[in-house]
Amino acid sequence: MILRAHEPIAAIATAPGRGGIGVIRISGRNLEPLVVRLTGKALQPRHAHYLPFNDSRGQAMDAGIALFFKGPQSYTGEDVLELQGHGGPAVLRRVLQHCLEAGRDAGLRLAEPGEFTQRAFLNDRMDLAQAEAVADLVNASSEAAARSAMASLSGAFSEKVNALSDRIVRLRMLVEATLDFPEEEIDFLEKYQAAATLGGIRQDLAALTAQARQGMILREGLHVVLAGQPNVGKSSLLNALAGDEIAIVTPIAGTTRDKVIQQIHIDGVPMHIIDTAGLRETEDTVESIGIARTWAEIEKANVILHLQDARNPQDALDSAITARLPAGTPVLKVNNKVDLLSDGQAPWETADDAANNPDAGPHRTLYISARTGAGLDELRRRLLDIAGWNPGAESPWLARERHLAALESARDRLAVAAGHASHNDQVLDLFAEELRLAHEALCAITGQFTSDDLLGEIFSSFCIGK
Numbered sequence: 001m002i003l004r005a006h007e008p009i010a011a012i013a014t015a016p017g018r019g020g021i022g023v024i025r026i027s028g029r030n031l032e033p034l035v036v037r038l039t040g041k042a043l044q045p046r047h048a049h050y051l052p053f054n055d056s057r058g059q060a061m062d063a064g065i066a067l068f069f070k071g072p073q074s075y076t077g078e079d080v081l082e083l084q085g086h087g088g089p090a091v092l093r094r095v096l097q098h099c100l101e102a103g104r105d106a107g108l109r110l111a112e113p114g115e116f117t118q119r120a121f122l123n124d125r126m127d128l129a130q131a132e133a134v135a136d137l138v139n140a141s142s143e144a145a146a147r148s149a150m151a152s153l154s155g156a157f158s159e160k161v162n163a164l165s166d167r168i169v170r171l172r173m174l175v176e177a178t179l180d181f182p183e184e185e186i187d188f189l190e191k192y193q194a195a196a197t198l199g200g201i202r203q204d205l206a207a208l209t210a211q212a213r214q215g216m217i218l219r220e221g222l223h224v225v226l227a228g229q230p231n232v233g234k235s236s237l238l239n240a241l242a243g244d245e246i247a248i249v250t251p252i253a254g255t256t257r258d259k260v261i262q263q264i265h266i267d268g269v270p271m272h273i274i275d276t277a278g279l280r281e282t283e284d285t286v287e288s289i290g291i292a293r294t295w296a297e298i299e300k301a302n303v304i305l306h307l308q309d310a311r312n313p314q315d316a317l318d319s320a321i322t323a324r325l326p327a328g329t330p331v332l333k334v335n336n337k338v339d340l341l342s343d344g345q346a347p348w349e350t351a352d353d354a355a356n357n358p359d360a361g362p363h364r365t366l367y368i369s370a371r372t373g374a375g376l377d378e379l380r381r382r383l384l385d386i387a388g389w390n391p392g393a394e395s396p397w398l399a400r401e402r403h404l405a406a407l408e409s410a411r412d413r414l415a416v417a418a419g420h421a422s423h424n425d426q427v428l429d430l431f432a433e434e435l436r437l438a439h440e441a442l443c444a445i446t447g448q449f450t451s452d453d454l455l456g457e458i459f460s461s462f463c464i465g466k
């Protein structure tokens with residue numbers, strides 16, 4: 001990733017492949033000469049001009065709309081030229097190639113992934129959380145995620161972060177003013193109700209963090225691993241949840257040899273459902289590689305569904321599996337094939353009737369039938385529950401792990417500050433220092449203090465042309 005470069009850049013902005021319209025976008029500091037060279041005339045900013053896109057010999061490659069934005073009134077804050085042509089890969093590549101040749105002496109080059117948005121950030125058109133939201137909006141896999149990404153893009157999350165930042169800075173300024181006048185230091189904390197002010201900030205930060213956590217679930221989704229003995233119905237459950245025949249189902253134990261991942265949505269929350277090779281002792285080389293992969297997936301899971309045959313649950317092999325499951329990862333025991341239970345064996349009248357479930361509690365065993373679909377609604381509810389998803393409190397914005405880490409770091413700093421506050425005024429300087437560090441942590445979210453490495457990491461994960 002090339003940071004803080006100023007050469008003009010160009011890329012196809014629309015998705016690869018055929019489309020109704022395809023857009024080539026160019027951004028740079030002074031594009032007017034290039035605009036004339038490419039379109040044959042000076043373009044009035046923000047007016048749509050229909051004209052031919054000619055090659056160097058004056059032959060039309062395409063005819064389309066040219067749109068010129070004069071910086072800083074543009075997406076990147078620089079001059080921007082858009083050539084909106086017909087959306088075919090060959091014609092777009094030709095027009096792009098011609099642009100690059102025509103702009104060569106001005107230093108025009110292909111844009112790196114995310115470089116347009118990076119320039120928008122570096123030119124203060126948006127902050128870092130908003131720039132990230134651009135990518136999250138493009139990548140949103142559900143309407144709920146898209147809604148939340150749009151809220152972040154419009155600055156709702158940044159505003160909350162900035163408001164908290166400001167309150168921390170105000171408190172810190174009071175403290176530092178007191179430090180400069182030591183004779184007034186006595187009773188500073190009481191006089192300005194510093195502890196109460198700090199308490200209020202900490203409370204609001206906790207609320208913001210809880211919302212950000214919801215936003216992160218919406219962005220990242222949950223990795224749910226289906227594990228259990230061969231033939232218990234893991235692939236059947238994956239297919240039932242996906243509503244499609246994704247994984248191979250046969251009565252032959254050991255059918256699934258490698259993991260199968262399918263993304264589904266439950267109430268808009270993405271879930272990565274991972275079907276794995278059934279766990280058993282085996283001499284088969286391929287199968288044992290598959291089983292090793294199952295364990296690797298189990299180690300990485302956010303949730304493990306331990307599937308068992310409801311007719312014969314928790315046998316010796318299941319107990320061995322239970323014993324090996326990683327402590328700290330939530331495990332749901334799911335007894336499948338309840339449709340095969342005779343009336344006398346049934347754990348309760350109907351699998352959906354959770355009230356009759358003998359072993360109650362959040363980790364009680366679920367009874368389902370991948371074949372009939374019985375119990376699947378309850379399973380979906382429990383998955384959302386384990387994800388920590390609060391259906392009543394849809395996240396107002398999308399958040400990333402990076403944001404959550406920053407919020408938590410600020411929270412920890414303020415907790416230490418609160419400890420100092422209870423020691424009265426002897427440690428005012430330490431109190432002030434923790435406020436400074438908490439402020440810095442929050443500023444990282446909006447990108448006021450960021451390393452080029454971090455920026456490179458963020459923008460390089462964008463698609464080309466964004």
Ligand SMILES: Nc1nc2c(c(=O)[nH]1)N(C=O)[C@@H](CNc1ccc(C(=O)N[C@@H](CCC(=O)O)C(=O)O)cc1)CN2
Nearest residue numbers: 023025067069072073074075076080082084125134466
């Ligand atoms: N054709 C086209 N559509 C697009 C984009 C684009 O670059 N081109 N976008 C790009 O990803 C998104 C829209 N984002 C944009 C954000 C700001 C400005 C802009 O010109 N801002 C100026 C003027 C604002 C105004 O007129 O109110 C500014 O902020 O000063 C343009 C597009 C989605 N649709």
Ligand SMILES: Nc1nc2c(ncn2[C@@H]2O[C@H](COP(=O)(O)OP(=O)(O)OP(=O)(O)O)[C@@H](O)[C@H]2O)c(=O)[nH]1
Nearest residue numbers: 230231232233234235236251254255256278370371
């Ligand atoms: N009656 C009934 N049969 C089921 C149910 N779920 C799965 N089966 C059957 O059980 C057999 C095994 O199903 P799979 O989904 O392939 O089981 P698996 O756990 O993925 O098996 P492996 O690939 O061996 O690990 C198939 O014949 C399924 O049709 C169910 O809920 N009820």
Ligand SMILES: [K+]
Nearest residue numbers: 235248255256
């Ligand atoms: K299978």
